[in-house]
Amino acid sequence: MGRYDIAVIGTGPAGLSAAITGTVRNKKVLLLGSKDLSLKVTKAHKIANYLGLPNAGGEELSAAFQKHIDEMGIEITEDKINAIYGMGDYYVLQGGENVMYEATSVILATGVVAGKPFPGEEENLGRGVSYCATCDAALYRGKNAVVIAYAPKEEPEADFLAEMADHVYYIPMYKEEPQLSEKIEIVRKKPVSMERDGSKMKLVTDDGEILTDGIFILREAISPKQLVPGLVTDGPHVAVDLQMKTNLPGCFACGDIAGTPYQYIKAAGQGNVAALSAVSYLDELKRRSK
Amino acid sequence: MLKEILNDNLDEVKGCEYAVVDFNATWCGPCKMMAPVLDDLANEYAGKVEFFGCDVDENQYLAQEYGIMSIPCLGFFKNGEQLDQSIGFKPKQVIAAWIEGHLN
Ligand SMILES: Cc1cc2nc3c(=O)[nH]c(=O)nc-3n(C[C@H](O)[C@H](O)[C@H](O)COP(=O)(O)OP(=O)(O)OC[C@H]3O[C@@H](n4cnc5c(N)ncnc54)[C@H](O)[C@@H]3O)c2cc1C
Numbered sequence: 001m002g003r004y005d006i007a008v009i010g011t012g013p014a015g016l017s018a019a020i021t022g023t024v025r026n027k028k029v030l031l032l033g034s035k036d037l038s039l040k041v042t043k044a045h046k047i048a049n050y051l052g053l054p055n056a057g058g059e060e061l062s063a064a065f066q067k068h069i070d071e072m073g074i075e076i077t078e079d080k081i082n083a084i085y086g087m088g089d090y091y092v093l094q095g096g097e098n099v100m101y102e103a104t105s106v107i108l109a110t111g112v113v114a115g116k117p118f119p120g121e122e123e124n125l126g127r128g129v130s131y132c133a134t135c136d137a138a139l140y141r142g143k144n145a146v147v148i149a150y151a152p153k154e155e156p157e158a159d160f161l162a163e164m165a166d167h168v169y170y171i172p173m174y175k176e177e178p179q180l181s182e183k184i185e186i187v188r189k190k191p192v193s194m195e196r197d198g199s200k201m202k203l204v205t206d207d208g209e210i211l212t213d214g215i216f217i218l219r220e221a222i223s224p225k226q227l228v229p230g231l232v233t234d235g236p237h238v239a240v241d242l243q244m245k246t247n248l249p250g251c252f253a254c255g256d257i258a259g260t261p262y263q264y265i266k267a268a269g270q271g272n273v274a275a276l277s278a279v280s281y282l283d284e285l286k287r288r289s290k
Numbered sequence: 291m292l293k294e295i296l297n298d299n300l301d302e303v304k305g306c307e308y309a310v311v312d313f314n315a316t317w318c319g320p321c322k323m324m325a326p327v328l329d330d331l332a333n334e335y336a337g338k339v340e341f342f343g344c345d346v347d348e349n350q351y352l353a354q355e356y357g358i359m360s361i362p363c364l365g366f367f368k369n370g371e372q373l374d375q376s377i378g379f380k381p382k383q384v385i386a387a388w389i390e391g392h393l394n
Contacts, residue, residue: 087326126359136359139358
């Protein structure tokens with residue numbers, strides 16, 4: 001597969017625009033996302049303020065985007081990126097089924113994710129709160145843990161954890177009846193917040209508290225901090241400057257993920273800026289290595 | 291390659307002025323990603339900071355003793371005492387800045 005110059009993550013207006021500008025500037029671009037582009041585009045009813053396409057419907061705008069990338073020969077690699085690792089002078093992107101991509105620079109254009117972290121969640125990450133049961137299960141030998149899961153597909157993770165831990169409480173955040181090993185105790189309560197309590201974690205629910213060694217939160221949406229470890233954020237957004245630079249050299253962000261207002265044309269504009277910044281970054285690296 | 295800690299024995303770390311201990315495990319994906327980054331840093335800081343690898347399955351006592359709740363986890367040691375931890379995968383530049391912050 002080789003190393004790409006620029007990996008663009010997201011196929012909304014921000015990511016598409018970034019991929020187009022990167023391609024115009026002759027860089028080797030990897031565009032990751034969905035063949036359906038973005039639901040936030042297709043689902044819109046009437047769009048009054050996109051330059052050049054007055055009162056377009058969402059489907060129409062999406063078709064126009066598709067035509068543009070087709071004409072430029074830009075292809076979409078359909079994959080969901082779960083983690084982006086900064087290795088020094090390049091990045092490794094981990095896709096579904098552990099496919100790894102390499103790129104010298106990265107443009108984040110993943111849009112905003114709904115759902116806020118629980119109070120106390122981010123402060124205790126790695127200190128009693130974890131997002132990956134298979135990663136940290138072995139550290140819970142002889143201990144107990146709470147799993148908060150947002151979809152039935154997380155059930156095997158809880159089963160795996162239960163093989164190591166003494167006791168596992170499972171809080172399903174969905175309606176279906178969980179199919180879990182008998183060792184696991186299913187708790188139908190609503191988590192409210194979490195905090196440290198001496199060497200334990202205290203989970204506050206709408207119906208009492210649970211004292212535990214660790215809390216695992218397994219949800220579909222990936223926050224920017226989780227996606228790119230080490231990234232500096234500003235609330236739910238990635239902190240960027242006017243060049244769309246993040247705190248990590250070679251990593252840029254654009255569109256909704258870079259902050260409000262949430263608008264198509266602003267996303268497309270920022271995608272353009274991010275791509276040009278990535279191009280300067282690549283040129284600078286090349287000059288320095290000479 | 292980092293020096294491996296075996297049998298819960300931290301004596302060599304305790305003998306260093308500055309040391310970074312990488313708590314990891316063979317089944318941990320982010321730990322694997324961290325390995326080449328730490329190899330690079332070990333070369334860049336050779337003679338200043340010593341780097342060690344510590345498999346938490348092989349060294350369960352140490353993992354417990356140093357409060358490892360999540361891996362990868364880097365411990366920064368000065369004269370044998372753990373001053374700070376850095377939890378989770380971190381980009382190379384971020385780890386380098388973290389190390390710099392603890393030197394002298
Ligand atoms: C119903 C509705 C109507 C709207 N009307 C208007 C309007 O009239 N005018 C206007 O200007 N704005 C409007 N907006 C706002 C607009 O939709 C957003 O500002 C815009 O879509 C943001 O573009 P984006 O490229 O930043 O992100 P998005 O369009 O959200 O695209 C993000 C893309 O990233 C992909 N992605 C996310 N995570 C990953 C990952 N980990 N790996 C791979 N791919 C990933 C997603 O699949 C998606 O393709 C409307 C929004 C909605 C919901």
